[in-house]
Amino acid sequence: MNNPQFRGRFAPSPTGPLHFGSLVTALASFLEARSQGGQWLIRLEDLDPLREPPEATGQILASLDAHGLLPDEPVRFQSRRHDAYQAAINRLLEQGDAYRCPCSRKELTASNGRHPHHCRNGKAVSGDQPFAIRFALRDEDCHWQDLLLGPQHQTVQAELDDPVLLRKEGFYAYQLAVVVDDIDQGITDVVRGSDLLDMTAQQQQIYRALGALPPRWLHIPVILNEQGQKLSKQTHAPALDDRTPGQNLFRALVALGQNPPPTLASASVETLLDWGQANWRRGAIHLTSR
Numbered sequence: 001m002n003n004p005q006f007r008g009r010f011a012p013s014p015t016g017p018l019h020f021g022s023l024v025t026a027l028a029s030f031l032e033a034r035s036q037g038g039q040w041l042i043r044l045e046d047l048d049p050l051r052e053p054p055e056a057t058g059q060i061l062a063s064l065d066a067h068g069l070l071p072d073e074p075v076r077f078q079s080r081r082h083d084a085y086q087a088a089i090n091r092l093l094e095q096g097d098a099y100r101c102p103c104s105r106k107e108l109t110a111s112n113g114r115h116p117h118h119c120r121n122g123k124a125v126s127g128d129q130p131f132a133i134r135f136a137l138r139d140e141d142c143h144w145q146d147l148l149l150g151p152q153h154q155t156v157q158a159e160l161d162d163p164v165l166l167r168k169e170g171f172y173a174y175q176l177a178v179v180v181d182d183i184d185q186g187i188t189d190v191v192r193g194s195d196l197l198d199m200t201a202q203q204q205q206i207y208r209a210l211g212a213l214p215p216r217w218l219h220i221p222v223i224l225n226e227q228g229q230k231l232s233k234q235t236h237a238p239a240l241d242d243r244t245p246g247q248n249l250f251r252a253l254v255a256l257g258q259n260p261p262p263t264l265a266s267a268s269v270e271t272l273l274d275w276g277q278a279n280w281r282r283g284a285i286h287l288t289s290r
Helices: 020-035 056-066 082-095 105-110 174-184 194-209 245-255 269-279
Strands: 007-010 039-044 098-101 132-135 140-146 150-156 164-166 189-193 216-220
Touching: 007 020, 007 189, 020 039, 020 189, 020 216, 020 245, 020 269, 039 056, 082 098, 082 132, 082 164, 082 174, 132 194, 140 194, 140 216, 150 194, 164 174, 174 194, 189 194, 194 216, 245 269
Parallel strands: 007 039, 189 216
Antiparallel strands: 098 132, 132 164, 140 150
């Protein structure tokens, strides 16, 4: 089956090397695309240099290469896309879908999320006062169909839930960049961890404000450590051992509920990916992962 209209992506933040949970997400997005005859891309969300060790990007790309997870187009780096993000912000401001906000976190907390400077009316900023730019959400009962989790419903509250698009420090925010790049790259299907599920309704409004249809969503369970915490740099998840890519892929297929035969436990990367593509069943993914 060949479906060039299907375009998926894996978009890690280079805050450290890939760990097993990252591999599971990357493999799920890769196999979802390949099983559909579609294309698969890699995007580095390198928008926060204060949190990104200089060696992390190279480590991530080396790990993906070692595990045979190769993109169909050159890797995209969000750090090279500032002009596109600024153009999107300018458009949203002109449309009335974004606003300048000088409110501090302390002020917003004290007012239960309401903006004491009345930012959404466009009169909040004066002089050299630092400000963020936020997206102006509309009140919405948002419904959509997740390809694994089924019908989803989130309530979005204007003002209280408005996400930051540009931080006061001048860094473009995830909520903006991910949507702008998904639109620009023609991404039709997003496979990502369920820890990002709560952002979906907000992001769908940003897609629509920029004149695009949201992609299809498939949120997979995050991988947990023995303490029940999500594997991450913050929970000291060990880096992938790129010397054992076949073993890592086999474990990832097991974690995704794909039930690979034990004979594949020592198979090559190519054999494992071929088997995974031929036998991929998104519905077999366990709704809780360990």
